[in-house]
Structures are given as structure tokens and as C-alpha cells.
Amino acid sequence: MELTITKKFSSTAERSPRVLEVAEAFGLGLAEKEFVIYDDLKLEIRQGDVVYVTGQSGSGKSIILREIEQEMVKHGAKVANIDMVPMESRALIDQVGTDMADAIRLLSLAGLNDAYLFIRKPEELSDGQKYRFRLAKLIESGSTVWVADEFTATLDRITAAVVAFNLQKIARKVGATVIVATTHMDLRESLQPSLYIEKYYRDRLHVERPVEQK
Ligand SMILES: Nc1ncnc2c1ncn2[C@@H]1O[C@H](COP(=O)(O)OP(=O)(O)O)[C@@H](O)[C@H]1O
Numbered sequence: 001m002e003l004t005i006t007k008k009f010s011s012t013a014e015r016s017p018r019v020l021e022v023a024e025a026f027g028l029g030l031a032e033k034e035f036v037i038y039d040d041l042k043l044e045i046r047q048g049d050v051v052y053v054t055g056q057s058g059s060g061k062s063i064i065l066r067e068i069e070q071e072m073v074k075h076g077a078k079v080a081n082i083d084m085v086p087m088e089s090r091a092l093i094d095q096v097g098t099d100m101a102d103a104i105r106l107l108s109l110a111g112l113n114d115a116y117l118f119i120r121k122p123e124e125l126s127d128g129q130k131y132r133f134r135l136a137k138l139i140e141s142g143s144t145v146w147v148a149d150e151f152t153a154t155l156d157r158i159t160a161a162v163v164a165f166n167l168q169k170i171a172r173k174v175g176a177t178v179i180v181a182t183t184h185m186d187l188r189e190s191l192q193p194s195l196y197i198e199k200y201y202r203d204r205l206h207v208e209r210p211v212e213q214k
């Protein structure tokens with residue numbers, strides 16, 4: 001899918017007494033200014049791509065994620081946000097699958113292949129295990145594009161690498177497209193992205209299609 005992304009903000013600060021004082025003290029002009037975050041960026045995202053968006057806080061990661069998401073929905077893709085996957089306070093085995101065998105298949109695919117975990121509730125799982133349960137539900141939902149902002153932000157970096165590794169592995173197995181954004185830059189090895197985007201301030205960025213590994 002070919003996408004073109006343009007995002008600009010024109011920001012006029014509201015002139016409160018304090019705003020005026022700051023402007024005066026730091027020599028800021030308050031005339032209308034245009035902030036360009038993306039300027040006619042052309043992106044090609046293929047089904048099955050693993051897209052890793054990284055870069056500093058405030059550089060425009062969430063914006064590009066939202067833009068891609070909207071464009072894909074417009075093009076008829078079934079997009080699911082990993083953080084929005086609903087979980088109920090019931091045993092995992094009762095929350096996925098059409099029957100017992102299907103439930104075990106889905107949980108195992110997501111890396112939850114331990115009978116002890118089947119009978120636990122989501123709130124009794126570790127963050128990493130919870131993430132895997134979300135993945136089981138995503139696989140079941142049949143969504144073809146999985147999106148996660150602030151990906152692994154709350155996880156310790158070892159769990160983060162495991163979660164990232166599992167995510168790309170499962171996505172590649174079922175042919176889903178994955179798009180994640182995070183300020184953490186340590187996930188290249190575990191995610192093995194097929195499209196890598198590093199965003200800098202203003203409209204600067206680096207886009208790369210790493211050569212196929214393995
Ligand atoms: N409605 C808005 N008006 C002006 N600037 C905005 C608006 N929304 C976001 N921005 C700016 O766009 C930049 C990128 O935002 P965002 O994509 O959320 O960054 P991040 O990379 O941290 O996810 C930020 O510097 C933010 O201040």
C-alpha cells in the first residue's frame with residue numbers, strides 16, 4: 001500500500017500575560033509559525049511488513065502511527081490496536097477459541113503453552129504474559145494489521161526483547177502486518193523489522209528497508 005503523509009501544525013500561542021513574559025524573556029516571536037512534522041512522505045507498506053518506528057520523544061512517532069492507521073482503515077484493512085484488545089476477568093481458556101482445541105491452539109501460538117496458565121485470569125499474569133494473551137486474541141480477531149504505540153514502554157528490557165521477538169514471529173507466521181512505535185531503540189534485533197523508520201525533529205527522518213535476514 002502506497003501512503004503519502006503530510007502533517008503540519010500552525011501554532012499561534014495564546015497571549016496570556018505569562019506567555020508574553022516568556023516570549024519577551026527568551027526572545028520568542030509569537031507570530032504564526034508552521035511546524036512541519038511530515039512533508040509529503042511517501043511510504044510503501046506491504047502486507048506482512050514489520051514496521052519499527054523509533055526516535056526521540058516529541059519527534060512524531062504517534063502522529064505517523066495514527067496517519068498510517070487511518071490510511072489503512074480507509075483502504076479497507078482490518079486494523080487492531082494491541083493496547084485496545086479487551087480482556088475479561090475470566091480464565092484464559094474461556095476467553096479465546098470456538099472450542100477447547102481451538103483455544104489451546106491460539107494460546108500456544110501466542111506462546112502461552114502451559115496448562116497452568118490456561119486456567120489463570122489476565123490479572124494474574126505478568127506483563128509479558130498478558131501481552132502474549134493479547135496476541136492470542138489478535139490472532140483470533142483476524143485483524144491483518146497490528147498497531148502498538150509506546151511498544152514495550154512499560155516492560156523491562158529483557159521482557160521487551162522477548163515480547164518483540166514473539167510478536168514478529170507470530171505476525172510472520174499468520175501474515176499480519178505489524179507497526180510499532182517506541183522511543184526505545186534496542187528492539188532491532190528482536191523485531192527484525194522489514195521497514196525501519198527513525199524520526200528526528202522537524203520533518204527529518206531516516207527510512208530503511210533492511211535486507212531480508214535468515
Ligand atoms: N495538535 C497539535 N498542535 C501542535 N503541535 C502538536 C499537536 N499534536 C502534536 N504536536 C507536536 O507534534 C510533535 C510530534 O508529536 P508525537 O507524534 O505525539 O510525538 P512522539 O514521537 O513523542 O510520539 C510534538 O512535538 C508535538 O508537540
Ligand SMILES: [Mg+2]
Binds near residue numbers: 061
Ligand atoms: Mg508518542
